[in-house]
Amino acid sequence: MQDQFQRRIEYLRISITDRCNLRCQYCMPATGVQWIPHEDILSFEEIYRLVKLSTHLGFKRFRLTGGEPLVRKGLVDFISQVSQVPGVEDLMLTTNGILLPEMAFDLKAAGLNRVNISLDTFDPDRFREITRGGDVNKVFQGIARSLEVDLKPVKLNVVVVRDFNLHELPKFLELAQKYPIHVRFIELMPIGVSSDQRNEFVPIAEMKEILGLQGLEPEKKEFGGGPAEYVSPEGFQGNVGFISALSRHFCSTCNRMRLTADGKLRPCLHSPKEVDLRQALRNGSTDEELLQILEQAIWNKPAEHHMNEEAWQGNRVMSQIGG
Numbered sequence: 415m416q417d418q419f420q421r422r423i424e425y426l427r428i429s430i431t432d433r434c435n436l437r438c439q440y441c442m443p444a445t446g447v448q449w450i451p452h453e454d455i456l457s458f459e460e461i462y463r464l465v466k467l468s469t470h471l472g473f474k475r476f477r478l479t480g481g482e483p484l485v486r487k488g489l490v491d492f493i494s495q496v497s498q499v500p501g502v503e504d505l506m507l508t509t510n511g512i513l514l515p516e517m518a519f520d521l522k523a524a525g526l527n528r529v530n531i532s533l534d535t536f537d538p539d540r541f542r543e544i545t546r547g548g549d550v551n552k553v554f555q556g557i558a559r560s561l562e563v564d565l566k567p568v569k570l571n572v573v574v575v576r577d578f579n580l581h582e583l584p585k586f587l588e589l590a591q592k593y594p595i596h597v598r599f600i601e602l603m604p605i606g607v608s609s610d611q612r613n614e615f616v617p618i619a620e621m622k623e624i625l626g627l628q629g630l631e632p633e634k635k636e637f638g639g640g641p642a643e644y645v646s647p648e649g650f651q652g653n654v655g656f657i658s659a660l661s662r663h664f665c666s667t668c669n670r671m672r673l674t675a676d677g678k679l680r681p682c683l684h685s686p687k688e689v690d691l692r693q694a695l696r697n698g699s700t701d702e703e704l705l706q707i708l709e710q711a712i713w714n715k716p717a718e719h720h721m722n723e724e725a726w727q728g729n730r731v732m733s734q735i736g737g
């Protein structure tokens with residue numbers, strides 16, 4: 415359905431867990447976060463019901479995220495079920511890739527269409543530093559395995575952090591040159607723990623200059639349902655995408671809603687306004703009542719974010735929203 419600004423809302427980002435096997439510095443505090451108790455997390459049955467209902471409103475793209483979605487038990491069976499729901503056209507997952515070497519085959523067999531994998535550096539020590547303990551080789555293996563089992567197109571998410579990985583951008587470009595991978599460079603958003611890391615922000619224009627891509631016309635073709643704008647340099651096997659959340663935001667074409675692991679419907683990544691679907695699910699609401707809640711939340715979706723002018727509000731960090 416459309417919201418009050420005539421945006422067609424068709425993409426639901428579902429955070430299936432707030433837990434994670436990494437602790438990225440821009441996403442989570444060093445001490446970690448208090449995990450949400452199990453009983454407060456939506457069960458897969460509850461999420462399944464919401465997915466089915468949302469297709470009646472025109473939702474067709476569904477992305478599983480987290481926390482780290484691959485750490486949740488029962489995920490493969492859940493994907494088998496959701497992938498068969500009529501109206502689910504694109505079922506996708508955003509992951510840090512650590513568990514992909516062992517899970518990619520089963521995910522594909524269960525009906526997952528594709529994966530977006532986060533990777534901010536090639537250097538094992540620096541990866542350990544930014545993720546507070548992760549093994550980058552697992553992510554490399556995860557990328558290779560995803561290509562092998564055809565979870566395509568495989569996309570990489572590279573959050574650009576000035577004092578951390580700016581010098582590695584050309585190496586990421588090489589990856590898109592040699593492999594059929596969409597490499598996307600992301601502006602650091604001042605959300606949760608990164609709300610006080612604004613000095614690490616690098617605008618897309620600067621990234622393009624470093625990469626020598628400033629002159630290229632953006633692709634007209636769509637490569638998914640997300641906000642990235644792509645260029646296709648001559649002779650490249652993959653594409654290069656840019657997610658300009660701050661320097662040129664894409665809110666006027668926003669097509670998505672978010673569901674948090676504890677069952678809150680979040681109409682905008684940046685706005686703390688949420689609607690409690692868990693309570694509605696658990697107090698015996700009918701399908702019609704749930705649909706009404708969804709419709710109302712979509713209609714009232716904020717026009718745009720205020721990351722450039724306002725301080726971060728609310729107490730969630732990015733891993734508790736889903737990115």
Ligand SMILES: Nc1nc2c(ncn2[C@@H]2O[C@H](COP(=O)(O)OP(=O)(O)OP(=O)(O)O)[C@@H](O)[C@H]2O)c(=O)[nH]1
Nearest residue numbers: 508530571600637638639640641642657659683737
């Ligand atoms: N500001 C803003 N950032 C978003 C939004 N959706 C995704 N992002 C950011 O874009 C980055 C990539 O998101 P992904 O989870 O890989 O998904 P996607 O880019 O929407 O998906 P596809 O383009 O369909 O592959 C993450 O850092 C997200 O936080 C949004 O609605 N607003």
Ligand SMILES: C[S@@+](CC[C@H](N)C(=O)[O-])C[C@H]1O[C@@H](n2cnc3c(N)ncnc32)[C@H](O)[C@@H]1O
Nearest residue numbers: 480481482508509510532571602603608732737
């Ligand atoms: C919150 S993570 C959840 C999924 C999974 N754990 C992963 O890392 O891909 C989703 C995406 O948000 C990105 N992200 C986290 N914090 C961010 C921030 N402050 N600014 C921009 N992107 C961020 C991550 O790099 C990742 O690509």
Ligand code: SF4
Nearest residue numbers: 434438441481510733
């Ligand atoms: S970005 Fe993803 S992998 Fe890193 S801490 Fe956040 S949820 Fe975990």
Ligand code: SF4
Nearest residue numbers: 665668682683718719
């Ligand atoms: S910041 Fe909010 S309105 Fe803007 S694109 Fe993201 S979810 Fe949509």
